Every structure is written in structure tokens, then in C-alpha cells.
Amino acid sequence: MITIGFNSLPIVLLVGTFTGAVSVWQTNYQIEGYVPVRFLGLTTFKAVVIELGPVLTALMLAGRVGASIAAELGTMKVTEQIDALESLAINSVRYLAVPRFFATVFMMPILVIFANMIAILGAWLVAILFLGISTQIFFSEIPHFFHVHDVMSGLLKALFFGGAIALVGCYIGFETRGGAEGVGKATIRSFVLSAVLILVIDYILATMLF
């Protein structure tokens, strides 16, 4: 289980790099002329740790981990392996869902930390290479406006997103019916449902945290 998560690391890092790169470019375009350029690094930093890092990582994991949980449990369901577990007097939820839930919840914040770091790295590279901003100016305002609260709330979101991904994957997996076709549908439904949930939870948490 944990392996699935850490196998996602390359894609998470790739997405992270481009997220940072694009957001610094966009921010630069938007604030040009209104806001002093020394705030560029800070704005990008906040956008990444509060919003982009957690949400984009979660969407990636909804596709990789959530869908794979749904497919795996769905296959076990349609091939009667879940019934077989129960017939051996083993609680299938405890045996299959609980470890997947904790693994996903545990791994989400860690991946988000990686994603945040690489995104900021990407942003910095774009800033110094293409926007002509010095490293010193890029990072100048971050120490003054750095709030632990921002980073923490991003990671808290990550926990909730991880929980949602795992719960949706497990629930849809356990409810799968209809052979291989059913498993295919379960995979898609798991991704769509957890993606929607991630965005909804993001909104709800945003109203509560900020």
C-alpha cells in the first residue's frame, strides 16, 4: 500500500515542479506594476503551501492510489475474495479497508511536503532564470510573512484529502458488482467522486481555517 504512494513520488514531483513554475509566472504577470516584485516569492509560496500543493497532489493520488484501491478491492469483490475472507470469520473492512485508510492518510502529508518543496524550487528557478529576479529578492519577504499556520493548514488539508481518497476507494471497491466491466467502472467512479470530494472539502476547510 505504502509502495503505491511512494511510487507516485515521481509524478507528484513532476507536477510539483510545473505547478511552481506556472504559478510564479502567472503571479508575476498579475502583480506586475501593482505590487512590488519582492512579494512575488511570498505570494507564490503561500499559494503553493496552502492550496496548490495539497490539492494537486491529492488529485494525483485520487487517480493513482484511490483508483487502485477501488480496482483492487473491486476485483476482490467480484471474484468472491471478500466473501471468502468473511467466510474465514475475518472482518473484511478491518482487514482490507483500515490499513489502506491509514496508509493513505499517513502518506498524503509526506507527499505534499515533497510537492511543496519542489514547487517552490521550480518557482525559484523560473524567477531567477526567466523573470530576472535575484534569489535574494525572491525569498526576501518570506521570513516576514511566513506563518506556520499556512503550512500546517495545507498539511491538515492533505490529511483530510487522504482520508477522503481512501474512504471513497474502499467504499466503491466493496460495492463493486458486475465482473471486469464493473471493476472498470468502479475505478472511474472512485476517481471522479474523490476528485469532487477533494474540491468540496478544500472549500469547507478554507472557510474554517482562514
Added chain:
Amino acid sequence: MIEIQEITKSFGDKPVLRGVDLKIDTGESIVIIGRSGCGKSVLLKHLIGLISPDSGRILIDDEDITSMRDSDLYRVRHKFGVLFQSSALFDSMTVRENVCLGLDEHTTKSGEEKMVIAKDKLAMVGLSDVEDLKPAELSGGMKKRVGLARAIAMDPQYVLYDEPTTGLDPIMADIINELIIRLNEQLDVTTIVVTHDMVSAYKVADRIVMLHRGVIMFDGTPAEIKNTDNKVVRQFIEGRAEGPIKPVPIGGISLRGDRSG
């Protein structure tokens, strides 16, 4: 002893069981026959509480499992071993891990003791030197036998078989039939087989019941079923398309025309 009392079960608005009454005595070998899709697997799954009935009761040794707490239900399930239609081996585990899973979860036996038990149960179903293989490396007949070894690993009182011979060649089917008979005698278990394979039914049954349109419509010995006048039962056991049982229409088109003649 198992008593199934008036159980009904619908999925959506489709009734599958419409009042099934059946008493199964300890030690007997009962075969439940019926057409594909008539609810045989559904009935079997009721016996271990995998499906709960809409109404009616199921008594396992005088305990009603339909109104039981989960923890009690899991306790009762220890009395059962189930061989599933598709064998349902855990495909991420080796044969040994499959056979030992119940022991791992419910006993404190040492690794060595469990190895011995696994070897022993596999030998009982006629397998050796397969412990380290994965299910994907086994043939259909071997999978069934591993599934059976797993089902009897915890020494159950009741062994349930869901279409144990379906999809096997006639020789392998007969090997499985012999196994069912032998385990019934050697392990002193109650055997409940669900099948539409009449060769198998005649061979392993002390008693045959037929499930049709959601009720038990025949109950008797193999000799009695062979001589019954019941037209529905006759059509089924003789395997004819013509008769009172109408083929299920598929996509609105009856297959009847294609199959008769």
C-alpha cells in the same frame, strides 16, 4: 443442524428467494440443484450471514444468525468452511498463505505448526509441493482443491460447496466429487453442495432438493428424484429445453425458439 425458515430475499424489485424452508441434519450430504441464476449462491451466502434475508430466520445449531451481533456472527462462521464457485483464492498470496490465513488470524499456532497443517490439508485434497505457488500458476481443478484445503483448515462442522464441478473437465469433476464424499466421511462434516451438475448431485447426495422460482419445489433422495412425476424437476434433471421451465428471455427475445427442436 441448520434450519432455514421461510426466508425471502429480493434485490431491488426482483424477488430471488420467496420463502425457502429447509432443514439440514448434522452429518448429511445435501445437494441443492437449480437453474443458473435461480438463487443458489444467494441461498448459500445466507447460511453464513454474507447476505441477510428480507424476512425469515436461519438457525445454525439453534442460534438465529439473522438477528445476531457481528461478533456472534463471526463466531458462528468458524463452524463453516466454504468453497466458492470461482475458488476465490487470494491472488496476492501463496497457496500456503491462503490455506493458513484463518489460522493466522484466529489461532496462536507457531509458523511450524501451521506449515504442518497446511501440508496436511493439502494432502487431504490430493495436492503436494504447491505451497509456494501463486493462485495464477494453478489450473482450475487445483484452485478448487486449494480452496477446499483453505475451507477445511480450521476444521469446520459444515462445508459449503458452490458449484464445485462447474468449469472442470469430467475427470477433474469426478475427482472433486470423490473428495466431497471422502471429506464428508473422514471429517464427519455436514456437506451442503449447490450445483446444476446432475452427475455430481447423484454421486454425492444423500438428499437432493431443487430450488425453483424462489422456493424449494422438490425434496427427496436421489432415487426419489429419478422417479419423480414432477414435470419441472424432470425437465431439469433430464436437461431438456422443452417443458414447463421457460428459458429466460434475454434482451426481450426469448431463446426458446433457438433452443427447441
